[in-house]
Amino acid sequence: MQDKSKIGEILSTLDKDLPQALDRLMEFLRxxxxxxxxxxxxxxxxxxxxxxxELTAMGFDASVRDTPGHPMVVAHSPKGTRRPLLxxxxxxxxxxxxxxxxxxPPFEPEIQDLPEGKVIRGRxxxxxxxxxxxxxxxxRAWKTVHGELPTDLVLxxxxxxxxxxxxxxxxxxxxxxxxxxGIAMICDTxxxxxxxxxxxxxxxxxxxEEIILRAADRDLHSGSFGGLAANPIQxxxxxxxxxxxxxxxxxxxxxxxxxxxxxxxxRADWEDLGFDAGDFLSRVGLKHPIGEKGRTGLEMVWNRPTxxxxxxxxxxxGEGFKTVLPAEARAKVSxxxxxxxxxxxxxxxxxxxxxxALPEDCSVEFHPHGGSPGSRMDISDPAFAAAKSALSEEWxxxxxxxxxxxxxPIAGDFKEILGMDSMLIGFxxxxxxxxxxxxxxxxxxxxxxxxSWARILAALA
Amino acid sequence: MQDKSKIGEILSTLDKDLPQALDRLMEFLRxxxxxxxxxxxxxxxxxxxxxxxELTAMGFDASVRDTPGHPMVVAHSPKGTRRPLLxxxxxxxxxxxxxxxxxxPPFEPEIQDLPEGKVIRGRxxxxxxxxxxxxxxxxRAWKTVHGELPTDLVLxxxxxxxxxxxxxxxxxxxxxxxxxxGIAMICDTxxxxxxxxxxxxxxxxxxxEEIILRAADRDLHSGSFGGLAANPIQxxxxxxxxxxxxxxxxxxxxxxxxxxxxxxxxRADWEDLGFDAGDFLSRVGLKHPIGEKGRTGLEMVWNRPTxxxxxxxxxxxGEGFKTVLPAEARAKVSxxxxxxxxxxxxxxxxxxxxxxALPEDCSVEFHPHGGSPGSRMDISDPAFAAAKSALSEEWxxxxxxxxxxxxxPIAGDFKEILGMDSMLIGFxxxxxxxxxxxxxxxxxxxxxxxxSWARILAALA
Numbered sequence: 053m054q055d056k057s058k059i060g061e062i063l064s065t066l067d068k069d070l071p072q073a074l075d076r077l078m079e080f081l082r083x084x085x086x087x088x089x090x091x092x093x094x095x096x097x098x099x100x101x102x103x104x105x106e107l108t109a110m111g112f113d114a115s116v117r118d119t120p121g122h123p124m125v126v127a128h129s130p131k132g133t134r135r136p137l138l139x140x141x142x143x144x145x146x147x148x149x150x151x152x153x154x155x156x157p158p159f160e161p162e163i164q165d166l167p168e169g170k171v172i173r174g175r176x177x178x179x180x181x182x183x184x185x186x187x188x189x190x191x192r193a194w195k196t197v198h199g200e201l202p203t204d205l206v207l208x209x210x211x212x213x214x215x216x217x218x219x220x221x222x223x224x225x226x227x228x229x230x231x232x233x234g235i236a237m238i239c240d241t242x243x244x245x246x247x248x249x250x251x252x253x254x255x256x257x258x259x260x261e262e263i264i265l266r267a268a269d270r271d272l273h274s275g276s277f278g279g280l281a282a283n284p285i286q287x288x289x290x291x292x293x294x295x296x297x298x299x300x301x302x303x304x305x306x307x308x309x310x311x312x313x314x315x316x317x318x319r320a321d322w323e324d325l326g327f328d329a330g331d332f333l334s335r336v337g338l339k340h341p342i343g344e345k346g347r348t349g350l351e352m353v354w355n356r357p358t359x360x361x362x363x364x365x366x367x368x369x370g371e372g373f374k375t376v377l378p379a380e381a382r383a384k385v386s387x388x389x390x391x392x393x394x395x396x397x398x399x400x401x402x403x404x405x406x407x408x409a410l411p412e413d414c415s416v417e418f419h420p421h422g423g424s425p426g427s428r429m430d431i432s433d434p435a436f437a438a439a440k441s442a443l444s445e446e447w448x449x450x451x452x453x454x455x456x457x458x459x460x461p462i463a464g465d466f467k468e469i470l471g472m473d474s475m476l477i478g479f480x481x482x483x484x485x486x487x488x489x490x491x492x493x494x495x496x497x498x499x500x501x502x503x504s505w506a507r508i509l510a511a512l513a
Numbered sequence: 514m515q516d517k518s519k520i521g522e523i524l525s526t527l528d529k530d531l532p533q534a535l536d537r538l539m540e541f542l543r544x545x546x547x548x549x550x551x552x553x554x555x556x557x558x559x560x561x562x563x564x565x566x567e568l569t570a571m572g573f574d575a576s577v578r579d580t581p582g583h584p585m586v587v588a589h590s591p592k593g594t595r596r597p598l599l600x601x602x603x604x605x606x607x608x609x610x611x612x613x614x615x616x617x618p619p620f621e622p623e624i625q626d627l628p629e630g631k632v633i634r635g636r637x638x639x640x641x642x643x644x645x646x647x648x649x650x651x652x653r654a655w656k657t658v659h660g661e662l663p664t665d666l667v668l669x670x671x672x673x674x675x676x677x678x679x680x681x682x683x684x685x686x687x688x689x690x691x692x693x694x695g696i697a698m699i700c701d702t703x704x705x706x707x708x709x710x711x712x713x714x715x716x717x718x719x720x721x722e723e724i725i726l727r728a729a730d731r732d733l734h735s736g737s738f739g740g741l742a743a744n745p746i747q748x749x750x751x752x753x754x755x756x757x758x759x760x761x762x763x764x765x766x767x768x769x770x771x772x773x774x775x776x777x778x779x780r781a782d783w784e785d786l787g788f789d790a791g792d793f794l795s796r797v798g799l800k801h802p803i804g805e806k807g808r809t810g811l812e813m814v815w816n817r818p819t820x821x822x823x824x825x826x827x828x829x830x831g832e833g834f835k836t837v838l839p840a841e842a843r844a845k846v847s848x849x850x851x852x853x854x855x856x857x858x859x860x861x862x863x864x865x866x867x868x869x870a871l872p873e874d875c876s877v878e879f880h881p882h883g884g885s886p887g888s889r890m891d892i893s894d895p896a897f898a899a900a901k902s903a904l905s906e907e908w909x910x911x912x913x914x915x916x917x918x919x920x921x922p923i924a925g926d927f928k929e930i931l932g933m934d935s936m937l938i939g940f941x942x943x944x945x946x947x948x949x950x951x952x953x954x955x956x957x958x959x960x961x962x963x964x965s966w967a968r969i970l971a972a973l974a
Contacts, residue, residue, distance in 0.1 A: 088833030147835060153731070215833050242737075256736065260834050269798030270614070273948040275717070275919025278849050279804040279819035281794060286753070286822050293754035296747070333742060337730030338874040343740040358740035361747050362837050363828035368845060372549030372676050373721050373882040374608060375847050375920075376823050376948055384829060386836050388739050413799045421834040458736020459836075487734040487837055 058197050059510045065193040066502050073189045074163065074172070076106070077498070080143075080181050081161040081174045087122050087144035088215040096122045096211045099143045103209055110192055111201050117227075119219035122211035126230070129191075132203025134513055135234035138472070139205065140462055141184030142213035142240065145176035146487045153489035163495065170495035179486035182493035183239040183478050184209060186501035193506060202509055206233050210462070213240070216260075216422045217461060224469040232470045235435050237508075238463060241456050241478035243497070244325060245332075249443040249451040249504070251436060252476035253318075253429040254354065257389035258459035259398055260362070260421030263288065263406060265381050267414050271367075272377040282413040284381040285366040291409035292383060295359050295402070300344040302359050302387075304401040312391035314355055321453055322350045335483050354455030358388040386421070388457060395423040424461030429473050435512060439475055442507035446500060479504070519658050520971045526654040527963050534650045534963065535624065535633070535956075537567070541604075541642050542622040542635045548583050548605035549676040557583045557672045560604045564670055571653055572662050578688075580680035583672035587691070590652075593664025595974055596695035599933070600666065601923055602645030603674035603701065606637035607948045614950035624956065631956035638954035640947035644700040644939050645670060647962035654967060663970055667694050671923070674701070677721075677883045678922060685930040693931045696896050698969075701921050702939035704958070705786060706793075710904040710912040710965070712897060713937035714779075715815065715889045718850035719920035720859055721823070721882030724749065724867060726842050728875050732828075733838040743874040745842040746827040752870035753844060756820050756863070761805040763820050763848075765862040771853035775816055782914055783811045796944055815916030819849040847882070849918060856884040885922030890934050896973060900936055903968035907961060940965070 066073075085099035086092040100116045100123045107114035107127040114127035122144065148158040156162065161174025172182060187207070195201050208231060212219055224231060244250040265284040272281055297303050314322070329341040329349030343352035352358075366381030368374035387398055403418055410416060429436070431453060443451035456476070463474040479497035480486065527534075546560035547553040561577045561584045568575035568588045575588035583605065609619040617623070622635025633643055648668070656662050669692060673680055685692060702713040726745040733742055758764050775783070790802040790810030804813035813819075827842030829835035848859055864879055871877060890897070892914060904912035917937070924935040940958035941947065 088831075088835070090832065147829070147831065147833075149829075149831065150732075258836070260836065262834075267799060270946065271611075271949045272797060273919065274819070274821045274823065274847060274849065275917070276814065276943065276947075277794075277797070278821045278847075278918060279813040279817055280790060280802050280810060281797065281799055282801075282803045283821055285825050286757070289750045289753045289822065289825070292747070292750045329741060333729075333738075333874070336733060336738070336742065338728060338742055340743075340873045341741050342743045342872050342874065349741060352740040353737065356740055358735070360735045360739045360744055360836070360838055361750065361828065362735065362835060363830040363839070364746050364750070364842070365826050365830040367822065367824035368608075368610070369824040369826040369843065370608065370610065371551065372608075373723075373845060373847075374549070374823060374948065375719070375721065375821070377821055378824075381825070382830065384834060386735060386739075386834075388735065411803050412801045413794075413803065456736070457739060458734065482737065485731065486737075487835065488732045490731075 059507060061197045062193045062506045063503050065196050066189060066506060069193065070499055073185070073502070077172065077182060077185050078161050080185065081176055082159055084159045085144045085211065086147050087212050088147055096144055100125050100211055103143055106188065107207065110195055112207065119223055121219040124211065124223055125207070125209040127207040129201040129205040130203050134204045136204040136206060137512065138231060138233035138236040139187050139207045140210070140236055140238045141187060142180045142210040143184060144211045144214050145181070146179065146214050148175055148489070150489065155490055171492040172495060172498060173490065173492045175491055177491050177493035178480045178484035179491065180213065180240050182498055183480065183501065186479065186498060186505055187239060189502040190505035190509060193502070194509060202513065206231055220462065221465055221469065224465055228470055233472060235433065236466045236472055236474040238460060238474050238476045239478050240460050241476045242480035242482060243478070244452050244454050245482060247447065248449050249447040250454045251440060251443070251451060252456045253431050253453045254455045255427045255460050255463055255476070256357070256457055257393065257395060257424045257426040257461065257464070258386060258422045259389060259395040260384065260386035261399065261402060262384045262419040262421065263382065264417040265414055266379060268377065268379050271379050274375040274377050277377055281377055282411050283377045284414060285378060287409060287411065287414050288366065288381045288383055291406045292361055292385070295405065300342065302357065304398065304405055306397060306401055307357070309397070310392035310394060311357060314351065318453070325350070325452060325454070332482065350455070353457040355390055357390050357393060359385065361385050388459065390426040393425060395425060399423065422459070422461065424459060424464055427463040427467065429475070433473055435475060438511045439477065439508050442511045443477070443504055446504045446507050520968060522658045523654045523967045524964050526657050527650060527967060530654065531960055534646070538633065538643060538646050538959070539622050541646065542637055543620055545620045546605045546672065547608050548673050549608055557605055561586050561672055564604055567649065568668065571656055573668065580684055582680040585672065585684055586668070586670040588668040590662040590666040591664050595665045597665040597667060598973065599692060599694035599697040600648050600668045601671070601697055601699045602648060603641045603671040604645060605672045605675050606642070607640065607675050609636050609950070611950065616951055632953040633956060633959060634951065634953045636952055638952050639941045639945035640952065641674065641701050643954035643959055644941065644962065647940065647959060647966055648700060650963040651966035651970060654963070655970060663974065667692055681923065682926055682930065685926055689931055694933060696894065697927045697933055697935040699921060699924060699935050699937045700939050702917050702937045703941035703943060704939070705913050705915050706943060708908065709910050710908040711915045712901060712904070712912060713917045714892050714914045715916045716887055716921050716924055716937070717818070717918055718854065718856060718885045718887040718922065718925070719847060719883045720850060720856040721845065721847035722860065722863060723845045723880040723882065724843065725878040726875055727840060729838065729840050732840050735836040735838050738838055742838055743872050744838045745875060746839060748870060748872065748875050749827065749842045749844055752867045753822055753846065756866065761803065763818065765859065765866055767858060767862055768818070770858070771855060772818060773852035775812065779914070786811070786913060786915070793943065811916070814918040816851055818851050818854060820846065822846050849920065851887040854886060856886060860884065883920070883922070885920060885925055888924040888928065894934055896936060899972045900938065900969050903972045904938070904965055907965045907968050938965070
């Protein structure tokens, strides 16, 4: 039985070894593991191998596990008698474009000493390599102090989180006995604003779709055909403009089936957070919430489903002008889902909506992306209270139960396939610029994140 | 006074020298004079110099004339006593993208012997280098037979027609005395279908606009901001979807001011052409006219104004998915104008329409392109009847007065600045793929085009 009282020693070890921990993180960040881009396939594998080598050196039984896509990293600490804990993170990162907006190369990370504090700058610093390494450094410090790893840990680190996790569910199914634990710890979320530690208890799901519309068999000159021939950009624009109404509500039939109103308890908690949407938006140069009428800002981002156009292209977009009716137009769109909304039903409704907008001369091709419902955790599990208390202690502030607007389908997958709940604890901040140029992770998030996990490990031992 | 009766000799000379004429055209087509792309600036000048050298060698007083943009080529034949004739064409060409759809390199032209006849394949073959050279070869044959050029010719060849002709109007104003003639001949139009020769007596005008919408100061993650922050693609799509109503009519206030109904005479002529919109569209893989309800196909393309989205871009459009709310979105749109529609008034109405669709957090930037009203010729000038008769003789078919859906603002500029009407005669065909990959010009169009100009020159002497 490991000794809970050594937590003070573990925390000092983490503080003392921070420079070495940062060196390791920098090395990890220099691997351009962009999972969505086939050109980076080898880099993704290299990141998996790097992690496996780190974990093996610490005493884990770790391996790179092949899948039809990018590999998984799975590691186990020695068997013992505690409630098994699974730790999940992802080692792949988002693409970097537009590259010209980066102030330094995205895969040449550095520690920057800014007036507001030190930050780790580079692609993946916050999402999710920096967060993932808070786990790893906590385990390492435990090992240093106790001479052995905490028992009954299962680590699962994914390489396809930023590209829709196509291999994840089959992998969980095929390795269910090996991976099943008492509860899962997921480190892919943020703190509440200004350093208030938080446990995310609900997440939005995601369903995305690429749409390709085609009309003529070539690009047409608008002087010869304009006014007569179908223009696929116009058809696409017409279809996409009517998915939401003037009040920001989505018009697809049955879309809101399964969307749940907040419980009074959570509504009260969220109000207590004092969220100011205008202030939140001002960090990215905006001021005015544009979402569904009659909803609070936190509801808009945490508890209400959305429709967003993530990309659109068609026709001539280079220098100068070309008066063309293009042969095709494309868009990538996505829905964030809440409650028990069914991604399959929404896919059908969306496709029917697009098809209904097509004139006879247009054809459409759909390529789905993702497709996972939202998740809500059962916070009556005592592990939640224990973790909340450990977090409050580390940060000297009452930790909060919050929601998240993003999609971490893994939480739903753990529930469905492995029958376990998840605790979503992360130390990201809203200004981390994840998925954008100049991503960063606060040094404080990294250092106190690792300390937080050490405390949570101790509390759950 | 030149002898009109030598026309037979001139026509035989053209027939005999066709191989040399084609060699010259191939040389001209190999110069990639894409005016809209700054990377081709030197190529555009090279095309001007090539033309000038050709004309000088034939006895014209020819020169490359600088402008703030690409140069003009101006040439004069000796002064005489006939009604001065101005010949206008353009030596610049459209961009070639998408390059991957070309069956051979666009600037390596070749003569192809197809089952339906020989064609000259390459960018600019029909628009407008091949057509322009029908002038030049007619003049050359005249010179060969008569020993001297026809007198009182003024040639004006432009290098910016495919990029909005920014230098043309100032150039016409600054050189009005030198360029003014009795009537202008413009070789940038098509025959009516299936080799029926035609004189185009009305053209649509053009006003284009690039729109850049901006919202947040960076790309946002749709998990963190989706549902709360303005998405400029959605705003753009909303604005562009409401420019036309369900009947294909444009909704901008005052848009139809100045649009004229067809005269009964022209309506009867056009009906006589037996245009079948479904058949016309079937050549590009389409079937169903999609234009303004209650209008004939020829009205849609020749006599009604249009709105087209020529290009759109925004957000993530690469491989895979990126759930981003982009910082900006762009579109290039254009209106074809008829009657006396005022491009300035339409620009104001369109910009007001876009601004009205903007939420508070969005800003817009406009970059206008072109801006020329439609043109209608006065066909009571006896030169029209003379040219119509010469064309009918060459092609053994009654030539037709037709309209054109494209914009050749030069005709309006000649009227406004030089006070002269234009005769628009060209030998292009609807399947020439101008502005598209694999552009071609029929060998018959080139050969009989030059013969036609020889006949018209003789008829107007």
